[in-house]
Amino acid sequence: MRDLESRPDGETGAILVVGAHGQLGVELCRSLSLVGRLVAVGRDTCDLASAEQIVATVRSVKPQVIVNAGGYTAVDAAETSPELAHAVNAAAPGLLAAEAKALGGLMVHYSTDYVFDGAKASPYLEDDATAPLSVYGRSKLDGEIAVQNVDAAHWIFRTSWVFGLQGGNFLKSIARAARSRTSLSVVADQVGAPTPVSLLADVTALAVHRYLNGASPMPSGVYHLTAQGETNWHGYARHIVETLAAAGVPLAVKPEDILPIAAAEYGSAAARPANSRLDTSKLRAALNIDLPDWREGVDRVLAEFVEGRRLLG
Template sequence: MKLLVTGKEGQVARSLVERASRFPGVTVITAGRPEMDLADSAGINRIISTADIDIVISAAAYTAVDQAEDEPELAHTLNATGAHAIASAAAARDIPIIHLSTDYVFSGASEGRYTEDDATDPQCVYGRTKLAGELAVASANPRHIILRTAWVYSPFGKNFVKTMMRLAAERDEISVVSDQWGNPTSALDIADGIIHIAERIVSGGKNAPYGLFHLAGTGETNWSGFAEEIMHTSHVQGGRKAIIRPITTDDYPTKAKRPANSRLATEKLEAAYGWKAPQWQTSLGEVSRRILAG
């Protein structure tokens, strides 16, 4: 099974390259800039139309949440127009697409976990462009899997876990928002889930359960609770530890509005594909060890 992943340096793309070695017969091909640019529809079509692949994994995106408020056109071009070009090129060859989206498509006003059937209402440019990308992919390719995920971290690139561990080495106390709730999700787990889903799609063909699903770490917390667990895990593993001081969203204003609650229900994915992410604390332990090891 050959997977073409958009993006080379993203957390999910790098995790897929690594995790593929655990699955016999799975090959991951990455395509990113300069040869594949989300703003270049012709280039996207050229690569996908000629590649020897079974499934396209649409992982590349504009993810600078606050910066998107100043660059809405660019964010839309990459997250919506680019996603549509990828899905269309795959559809032209009757190739399925697995497209990654975000918890930011929800307003955060709900008190419970969000299901795939709940109404979307993104409150920031990033969320709106990712929702537009979902709709574009679904309309362009009937053989689509859209995976909403949340609070992604890994041993790669920039993310919350690496930031907290770095700050712990620089200061004794870190202020972290405590009134935003969600599901910390390891990109390594996302990669495992994607490969599992892809194998089912290849074996099931057109009878595979396509559609919209939530894929997120099992369990929930707020950002300060996440930070406290990072400190605990790092300290147990020999790293530095800082005191986490809970603050409110109002105490830490950002250009883009984040959802107060973006907890995702993942039962639909488990029922359809028989796969569930580990408890987020367990996955954090693996990632923390690797970051400390350098």
């Protein structure tokens, strides 16, 4: 596996962010704008289902770093659209990595806990056996393999339970439902760590900054990147409601009216892993950083929603 090479001081090329208009892409543009010359493209310019657009975009920009923030993330819909999920989540990352290798640059890609089956009793390590339960999980695993097979300089960051100010996510769904519904039923037999996109973006920016400025870079490979701690979806939902209530937001539901249910009762089209916990020791050692508890990110985003009145929109 190829390791990253440090760059001479002052020799900084462009950073290309693909999928720049999505939940993660918006935060990456914020963080990476402080690191180097940023070129941000969305699906209107670079559709990850189009090999021609991918190649044309990369060859036009000639970036030193490609950051792939795009992806097909409709987990249940992927069950009936496997070809599209594979094109966006597997073929596109491999093609981006090949273009990065041709330029002698770095490929940064994001993957998911869904590459595991969730049967392990403890947090997953990077080299644990993969066994995706869904089309989405399989497509993301195939994307990891495609990037690794190219043997370009690369980092693959696996994460879980992502949320932020942009796009749709569990935090926003619960916050909005809590204003109009007097009871909620939430899955209690799946465990993980809610992770803000701001954390993913800031860690990425730190690593890319060191790469571009000649510091000793992380070796190529897979790294787990999530907030610390753990909860289940039911506990997560209760925390959201309790935090909003404490902030004076008028709610229809009370924490005790959030009912725990089994995942089987929810009836999703795609199976989810029961254990989404990822061990982040490798990443923390490589960058010499600490990662915050999941509650810190959740509380910060909820405060931004309340203060900015975006929650009410």
